Structures are given as C-alpha cells and as structure tokens.
Amino acid sequence: MRRPYAAQSCGVQSPYVAQPYGMQRPYAARRADRNRRPVAPAPAQAAGRQGKLELMSIHENLLGGPPPTHLPDDPEPRELLASGAAPSEVAAKYPASSLAWAQLADEAFEGGRVVESYAYARTGYHRGLDALRRSGWKGHGPVPFEHEPNRGFLRALHALARAAQAIGEQEEYERCSTFLRDSSPTAANTLG
Numbered sequence: 001m002r003r004p005y006a007a008q009s010c011g012v013q014s015p016y017v018a019q020p021y022g023m024q025r026p027y028a029a030r031r032a033d034r035n036r037r038p039v040a041p042a043p044a045q046a047a048g049r050q051g052k053l054e055l056m057s058i059h060e061n062l063l064g065g066p067p068p069t070h071l072p073d074d075p076e077p078r079e080l081l082a083s084g085a086a087p088s089e090v091a092a093k094y095p096a097s098s099l100a101w102a103q104l105a106d107e108a109f110e111g112g113r114v115v116e117s118y119a120y121a122r123t124g125y126h127r128g129l130d131a132l133r134r135s136g137w138k139g140h141g142p143v144p145f146e147h148e149p150n151r152g153f154l155r156a157l158h159a160l161a162r163a164a165q166a167i168g169e170q171e172e173y174e175r176c177s178t179f180l181r182d183s184s185p186t187a188a189n190t191l192g
Contacts, residue, residue: 066141071131071149078148098128099152105159114166121159125176128153145187154180154187 077097080090087107091100101124108117132143132153143150161176181188 066138068142068144068147069132069135069137069150070144070147071128071135071153073149078152096127096131097152098124098131098156100124101127102152102155102159105156105163109159109163109166114163117159118163118167121156121163124152124156125160128156140182143183145184145190150184151187154184155191157183158187158191 074094074097077090077094077100080093081087081099081103087100087103090097091104094100101120105117105120105124108114108120137143143154145151145154157176157180161173161180164170164176165173177188180191
C-alpha cells in the first residue's frame with residue numbers, strides 16, 4: 001500500500017494508514033484507546049465530599065427537567081381583592097391579572113352561571129400562559145403553588161377544568177386537570 005503524500009514527501013514513516021475516506025489510526029492504537037479507564041477525580045474534589053451526607057429536596061427534579069417557573073409579583077390586584085374590591089373592577093383595572101379572572105370565574109360558578117365561569121376562567125388561563133412565557137416557561141415544567149404570584153394562573157386553570165367538566169367538555173377537563181397536576185401537585189390537592 002502506498003503511503004500518503006505527506007509521509008512520502010518528508011521521508012517520515014506515518015503512524016496513520018491511508019483509507020478510502022481519509023486517514024485512520026492503526027487498529028492497535030484504536031483498541032488501546034477503548035481500554036483506557038476514565039480519569040479519577042482530583043483528590044481535593046473527592047476529599048471535599050468525603051464523609052458528608054448530601055440531602056436532596058423532595059422537589060428536586062432527578063431527570064434534569066426545566067426549573068420551576070416563578071411569576072413576578074404583582075401585589076396591587078391581590079391587595080385590592082383582599083380588601084374586598086369587586087373582582088370585575090380589579091379585572092378591568094388589571095386585565096393581565098389571572099387572579100382577578102379566576103375569582104370572577106369562581107363567583108360565576110357559585111352563582112350557577114357555568115358558561116360565564118368558563119369564559120372568565122379561559123381568559124385568566126390565557127393571561128397566565130402569557131405571563132409564564134414572559135417568565136421563561138417553555139410549555140412544561142413546575143409552576144409551584146407555594147409561590148403566591150403563581151396562584152392566580154393555577155386557580156384559573158382549576159376553574160377552567162371545573163367549568164369544562166360542567167358543560168360536558170370531557171377532553172378539555174382531562175387536559176386541564178392533567179396540566180394542573182403536572183404543574184403543581186400541591187395546587188391540584190389544595191384546589192380540589
């Protein structure tokens with residue numbers, strides 16, 4: 001077999017063998033590469049962990065999924081609703097507040113106005129999705145109920161599932177219920 005041009009021109013024996021699709025290392029060298037063991041961690045790194053028990057949070061995602069999404073705090077609508085302001089006034093003043101729309105949905109549902117509740121809940125749900133996306137949410141991942149600004153979206157999602165079931169939209173009810181459980185098991189248990 002002819003040696004590659006570069007090896008011929010300088011008179012040096014090349015450790016590489018010419019192949020139809022380029023240069024390749026000899027079989028023995030490739031085999032030696034496969035048998036190498038991984039390098040052990042530096043003693044300083046190993047000593048730092050030695051003898052210590054590392055605890056995991058029960059909320060830690062072991063599969064490496066997306067981090068929890070925390071909506072930015074918007075205290076004005078929450079404070080107005082807590083002080084007894086009418087949810088319709090709060091929703092008119094702060095239309096991006098999922099909490100105001102969720103409370104409107106709850107009041108309409110309790111009053112027997114299921115279709116109205118569905119419309120309010122859907123508005124709050126979509127306002128919440130917009131806010132989640134602005135906060136870096138990629139369409140999946142935890143939305144913790146423990147973070148108070150997330151509660152408006154989660155309540156609207158629950159209200160949407162409840163109203164969908166009441167009007168016979170079984171597929172939407174199941175989709176919203178699954179979404180709520182996947183986003184926050186705490187919210188699914190708390191809101192019912």
